Amino acid sequence: MSQDQPQGLARGLTNYGDPDFSVYLRRSFAASMGYSQEVLKKPIVGIANSFSGFNNCHRHFPELLEAVKRGVLLGGGLPIEFPTISLGEVFLSPTSLKFRNLMAIDTEEMIRAQPMDAVVLMGGCDKTVPAQLMGAASADLPAIQLVAGPMMTSRHEGERLGACTDCRRFWGKFRAGEINKAQIDDIEGRLATTAGTCAVMGTASTMACIAETLGMMLPGTAAIPAVHADRLRAAEATGMAAARMIHNPIRPSQVITEKSVENALRVLLAVGGSTNAIIHLTAVAGRLGIKVSLERLNQLSDETPVLVNLKPVGQHYMEDFFFAGGIGAVLREIRPLLHLDCLTVTGETLGDRLDADTGRIDRNVIASVNNAEEPEGGLVALFGNLAPRGAILKRSAADRSLFEKEGRAVVFTSLADLSARIDDPDLDVTEDDFLVLQNAGPRSASGMPEAGYLPIPKKLSSKGVKDMVRISDARMSGTAFGTIVLHVAPEAAVGGPLALVRNGDRIRISVRNREIELLVDEAELEARRKAFTPDVVPPEKRRGYDRLYAEQVLQADEGCDFDMLRPVGG
Ligand code: FES
16 A cells, blocks of 8 residues: 555544544544544454345355455454445345445445555345445555355255245146145245355356456455354455555455456356356456457357356355365366466456366366366356347256247246236136246336246146246246246336337247347338337336336346446546
């Protein structure tokens, strides 16, 4: 840190028109918390703590926080924790994504407004890590991410269970009548039994892997289980590293670069990661003016094999991934595809890290490039007249027999329409049809929920149909699977072509050609376009954050960030 920059408590003074008075007043009020004058001379590491009673994944943060503080003290800094809002995935309505940008604003502004020289970001559950990375990128103070770590698995009737792929699998069995009410009640109590984030390569785990790959987190810490002693040691080491960053400041803008974002995309593809991560990485990169192109994603996807055998696509859980070598092992495998000169929060480059890292690797969980789980990446973007700005398909979680297919559209105009009719015995639907959900994008009333995993209509699921082509402007949980086309942009609520689809229209998808086409002639589409009226409450009829969201939120291909939060001047 430069010598003329005030440090610690003297940073960012409250404005009373007399800086010396501001320092004196601040020190005296800080002294009221029991700090000695000697301690108050130390540089400060802020700790953004997203603990909440509404966030089961962060249940262990009090213990983790103590370890971070210990590390900061050992590193010669003064640790000061501050709360930010938290986003417990299943406790938020209408959906946690709506509040990701609120948490990002909270994180950014509290980093900027309070006197700290570096910051540790404690997050984990789904939207919390992207929110913290977005906020930290914009604040651009030296920052280091610490994640909650994944949950451990549990058991039901001798079978291993882990949130939340198994949540969906067993719910599907219950809907199909394969298990009874007593069994689903028993499973409900066993799906999530420890602290930590969902136990599979869902969004939280994918974002942890991305944060480590970007270089914003200590090496080897993404996959350590939440309840493992190594997680506490990682927290202590993170605190020490943050204290070191005071003297060797490395800012997010030096770590999150075009090259490190491309590395993160490679890893996202290689781990068969969550579709949500594309939105989040786009938003994080966008804070620093870096564009994530879906066309580039397709190029990378062609060259990057899927290496991990983890649910929701494969067999294993995150705790297995940790013991198999974690993200370090994946990075070593795809080393020739990576930009090795990217700086990380430790001051080393990614190449330095990989040179030093000769750790373990379990081939049951992490394959070699020559013996990959899939020869191509897990995600692919589709374009066409139905999605001019792109749509995402997680091909690694989809049924390949549905990749080149034409089908009849069965349209649901909203989530309410979907839940009212999907199980109607009179619904005109066959397994060859395409289920289409409209008005579930970022500007819709539902706020882009994880509803893209449309349930298979009961009349078909009870006959054993497990997958169908499903298309929407919604998202899908990172723990879900199926032939599901998501994030269609522009969305239906703003008049995107998805809004023009009618029951009985023909749609063609071709994963090989990266295409999604609505097979309706242009004159008819134009007539429908003219008749379109948006089904959203206009911003001026809303208030508070809801209004800000409606005015500002961008489309999926822009990361659903707020327009005003992108860098000034674009
Ligand atoms: Fe927190 Fe899944 S509910 S990561």
